[in-house]
Amino acid sequence: MTKYIEKNSQQLFLMIVIVIIGAFLTIKSEYFLTPSNLINIADSCGYRLIMAVGMTFIMASGVMDLSAGSTVSLAGVIIAWMLHAGAGIPLSVVAGLLTGVTAGALNGLLIHYTKISFFIITLAMSGMLRGISLIITGGRPITRFGAAFMTIGTGRLAGIQISVWIAVILTLAAAVILNCTKWGSYIKTLGSNPEALRKCGIGTAGYRISVQAVMGLAAAITAVIITARLNSAEPNAGMDMELDAITAVAMGGTPITGGKACISGTMLAVIILGIIRNGLTLMSISSDYQQWITGFLLLISVLVSGIRIKNTRQNTQEKENE
């Protein structure tokens, strides 16, 4: 029992936070605990969870992707452009997903072969991707794709948006991949000790490129949902979404230096951020505060993660000296 609590302390902590915030908002607003509001929260968490799950993969591998939001923008614009060109929904969606995978794989290639910091590579990629979106659209949104496409973003199954179901399925799949497969295991070692992989005869290039491509895919799926939900593709879509995703992953217990992945923690953190957003709206507090709170939570999570890493390193050093 003690071992279980120790192993899942982060998740238990996040659940307690959810209960506390939930109790506070229930007192503050009679509308908070109504079924329709809870469904609202779930709906708003769906695509954010997909993005955060993608970010969990790459943070477990020791990097972050600052171009994820721009990938959402470009993939959305490509889908819209294809739909307007009469390519049909399946082909347009595939083109959008390929855009995300390509952008991610390109990040992976550059990170692996240039050895330049992922911050610089993905920041540069972010500027380039959003720039392409702006060039294609001329800075104006592309709108109106028809009811069939909108179903992806607004359709419901058992009262819950399809996007939420997609997010839940992808989260479960991610948990299995990260915890039960060789690929998932190597992705984590890529974060904690890539040299160990190489010295065991495992080439790291393929793993770096593929894990970045997974992030790109997650961003592109998010783009499909957002574009369908808004019935519009905007060059400014996805702005700061990577900040939300990184915050959720760090809050969820995945170390900022990688080596471990906590998908359930990421999911709980996305729910917390969703509840906070909803609570601010219910209490009529300006959405400007959301940005501040997200930044603040990221800072706290990174500080806690940093302290944990320092403690682990200190313990390892002490054990090595024993």
Add this chain to the structure above:
Amino acid sequence: METETPLLIINNIYKSFGHVQALRGASFSAPRGKVTAIVGDNGSGKSTLAKIISGCLKPDSGEITINGRTYPSLTNHQAIYEGNIGTVYQDLALDNLKNAYENIFLGREDIHFGVFLNRKKMKEKAAALFQALAIDIPDMELPVGSMSGGQRQAIAIARAIDMDRQILIFDEPTSAMGMKETQHTMDLFQRLKDEGRTILLISHNLFQVFDIADRIAVLDKGRFVDTFSTAESSPQKLHDRIVKKEMELEQ
């Protein structure tokens, strides 16, 4: 007299890092089934040579012959799977966040249903391996980062041995160990030697070298300057020889 072709031949290896020349035409051979120790002072090029043989570094020139097959350089993958070389690195090459059996099987995991890790099987195999090698790992689920230096080193050694490699390279294998663990490791080496494995031992500890090695090769400033049988020398003589060679080279 050795009539058999050596299992490993290093021929005229050069390696430099910027202006620093770590190896300057190093040539040497390791006979099959013998323990060959490579000794030398700090900066003599011992670890660089070990890294070249195990595929971590590419030499500037020269060649490596393993079991009759010659390579201009090796990758880690080639060294492990073609050269059949198992290496215990000085940094141990362990993933501190993974447990003992996940580290033992890193790169050669047991898989079921084509994609899923078979943790149960790996744990059982690792437990049997530890038992056979008399290695005490109390909790197989603990991340190796929370284990003692000796336990971590024992895991790295067990990984190299379990791969059933024909050549084993040990780079300062007892540097992080206490006296008891060092003795334990030396006993393990003796067993591997009795099994007829070809071992390359890189060590600073001359007494340890004389305990276990059949042959000693002295590396100085990137070149092999002497090779002899342990029966022909003693730790004191070897020490004097290294110092003398260094003085000769300096002159």
